[in-house]
Amino acid sequence: MQATAALTVDHLPPQPPPNVIRFGMLTFLASEAMLFGGLIGGYIVLRSGAGPGWQMPEALKNPTTMAQTFVATIMLLSSSFTLHFSEVRILRGQRGGRLLLLLTLVLGGCFLANQAHEWFSLYHEGFWFNTAGIMGSSFFVLTGFHGMHVFIGALLLLAALVRTALGLITPERHAFLDCSSLYWHFVDIVWIFLFTILYIL
């Protein structure tokens, strides 16, 4: 119990232990979930209000787009697994962790590239924020918001990769990697919901 306090100066606080940081991150993700929950809820309300008048454009429903998006979804989901195994390896100090992390980043990048391609082709089909009434608004705000999160998650993972390479993330000190990967998994789960309501239903 005897804490050795620095009694004189404005000390910078010590780094909180990893379990505390993880708890904070989970709480933060709860609020992120409510943010997406709000957007998805709004989408559901608008869509049920519009009834059968709700028609997504053909560009979204043709088999090629569906197949591409499905592959991208699979890539994003499998990136969660590669990330998990990468984390396990890094925490155990085994080899291959960094490679798996890089693979995760590549998979995430492919997903983003597909999203960008899809937006681009939709724009050329004349489907955009301000066209097609609330359908366009809802589709782009949901995918755009999620895409932004994927992008931020990718930046975090990139930073984690660099920190691993620099030896700043070790089996003893890994809160940054923990949080980035929690964030990444969260973004994946959100995509499962979005894929279901935007493309399948």
Next chain:
Amino acid sequence: MNRLAIILAQFQFWPDQGSTLAGDVDRLFWTLTGVCGTILLAIAFVIIYFLAKYRRSNPNVDRSLGDKPTLPAEATWTVIPFFIFIGMFIWGSIIYFHKNQVPREAIEIEVIGKQWMWKIQHPEGKKEINELHVPLGKTIKLIMTSQDVIHDFGLPAFRVKEDVLPGRYTTEWFTPTKTGVFRIFCNQYCGTDHANMTGQVYVMEPQAYAAWLRSGMNPTPIVQAGGELYRSLGCSGCHEPNGVVRAPSLHGLFGHPVPLQDGRVVIADERYLRDCILLNYEIPASYEPVMPSFAGRLSEDQIYQLIAYIKSLAANEPETASVP
């Protein structure tokens, strides 16, 4: 000083009771005020009593009472308020459902809100602005919509108030019980001149009302105006029996269930007709979605006239109905 005298002369505590609903609402109000006031006074009394009795400077008081189990007391003051509140809830709900049932025989008057005025039109076609003339003792149903932002048509003396929204109809009804002038307020903040979006309701004897309707210019009744629109816009070309395109007949439609293509069944009310004219997605079963949307081509007035005309078609029997 003079101003103060005027202010004191204006002292008022309770609004007029101008409709059949007012009595019900006021009874509920006074009962609730009574119950709540009693609770308040009882608690205030207990607090003051404790404050006096258990003040620190009072040595001659038994203070050994604090260690009793707390749960029985807590259960008491959870359960009793619960039943009081449930009672209030049930009573309130009864009045609420009463208010929700619009009597069948009602004069339907159109109200359109826009920044910052009320446009009102009677079924006979008479129009007024910021004024509403109604006959005594008849049930009045207001069908309201807005041209821009959300307004609220509040009639304190009649104890009714309902928001007026763009893009949809809301209704409120009342039966005035005394003649006189009553006030209309816009209760929902709607922009710069919200404070001046007011008006008067004139409740008149039925004969006086009839005379008032006849006075001035002789306008086209709403249904007739709707009928003219119905033909000039080409609705009759499809929706009449000998039309060129197969389209559902509008005779006897209003107020009846319509089976839709997606399997749902909706009642053909004002909302349904409005959406059919403007958005055109609730396609009746076994018809093709070929009707063009009239969004942007019709004013709120014209939409209302068309709906009133379609309603009038339902009032006649389908076989005997003919286009006037």
Next chain:
Amino acid sequence: MANGTSTIDVGTEEFPALPGQEKGTLTGWIQDLVFTVDHKKLGLLYIGTAWLFFVAAGIMATLIRLQVAWPGNHVVDPATFNALFTMHGTIMIFWVAMPLIFGFANYVVPLQIGARDMAFPRLNAFSFWLTFFSGCLLMFSYVAGPSLYGASGPPQVAWFALAPLTSRAFYPGPSVDYWSLSLLVSGIGSVTGGVNVMTTIFCYRTKGMTLYRMPLFTWATLTTMFLVVVFLPPLSAAQIMLTLQRYAGAKFFEPLAGGSPILWQHFFWIFGHPEVYILVLPAFGILSEVIPVFSRKPIFGYPMMVAAIVLIGFVSAGVWAHHMFTVGLNSFSVTFFAFATLVIAIPTGLKIFNWVGTMYGGKIRYELPMLFCLAFILQFLIAGLTGVMLGVAPFDWQLNDSYFVVAHFHYVIVGGIVFGIFAGTYYWYPKAFGRMMDNRLGLWHFWLFLIGFHLTFDPQHFSGILGMPRRIYTYQPGRGWEIWNLLSTIGAFFQAAGALLFVINLFWSAWKGKEAGEDPWDAWTLEWETTSPPPDYNFETLPEVRSRRPLWDLKHPEDPDWKFE
């Protein structure tokens, strides 16, 4: 997780002072405030910011009251008036009440649970500065120049900014954007602050401080922060949608393109009603600390008090649509929300009864914090009862959006929350500054504010019943509202005088107040164990707790509480 982390090594390294920062100089002091990550300093910064904005929004309120003091008065023009009440409402909620809640949570909670600081001190500073600068952003709208799209100016959309009034069609300039973006930024600050406080409470309680032994203020703060983390994001989502609607052509709330203006109201009130409880729960917590200490008796029914707090937190999620009874919801929704509204009154009532139960058999001291608590109980009771009356659907057609509603929620926020905050300030001020607040000034403040409060808001019930709508900048004579409005305006000046004395007292007592010592109130929670003001590291030795009243155990070793647990 509760006990495992209680022994935190605060570190033996000595960090050098920041460059240019010297103790005792003005620049050093300012730099200290700007760079600090200490929860106590940040707490005081939060509270100081709140009182700063309180003065600004209070002046706005006085102008509003002057304008409607009598019919046809002309103090400001309509556009200015509309901006005044929009800014008054928004600032009072987001930059007065919220920072006060966060300030008290910051200052008191780590001390009460025996922690050395918050879990994430730097995040804490981040949250504070976001809150501060978002408030500045909103205030900046008063001086901002025009944008490409039109003239600027303060927002005039009322604090709940009903769509479609917020569309570019009605306000083409950036005024609405100042409103929307500043709320977005302050929302991020509040959420990160909430995450921080929750993590602190869950992970940094000292040894032996189980959840069941936590002080009630900490419990209330925990529930509040949960509500912040969960219910602020929907508001942020709505602000994002609004901004996209204004600038990217999205159509969410645009009725003519299939959007729904009602959707905005749902979004706003899903946040807006829990917000009331976000603000009032910590006030409940303050009462639950003050009343036992000044009745010299432990709180009556601690388990039920905790249960009531948590229950209020949960039920508050299901009452939002009672703000929307007049928009034409279907009757099932109306009945459901009317019922939920009545249900939430029951745990609230339980709390009031338990406070009264705490006084029963006590030894009551009439100190300033206690006086404010007593006023709180009665005023909050009235607020709750008018709330129940408003929750009964038929009244809503009479009273919704009238001055009755204005009176009701000012009873909640001023009569309840502000009085609770005053009680908390008088209670914890000696801890923060080591000096007592001046009693005579405090009494003047109490009575002036109490009289002013009732003079202002009691008459508004009557003008509301007589049909006076909210947010009107003028009205015609002869509607019976004159006398009520005049009284109300006079009351506003009493309140202003009271608030002024309070602010003077804050400064005066820090300078000339009586020395307080560690524990001036003979209280029982951990914050009174350390010196006043506490050192940077709070406790020289992290204390160990064996009951709900650790200091009682310390002072009465012959009769400790833990024997009965």
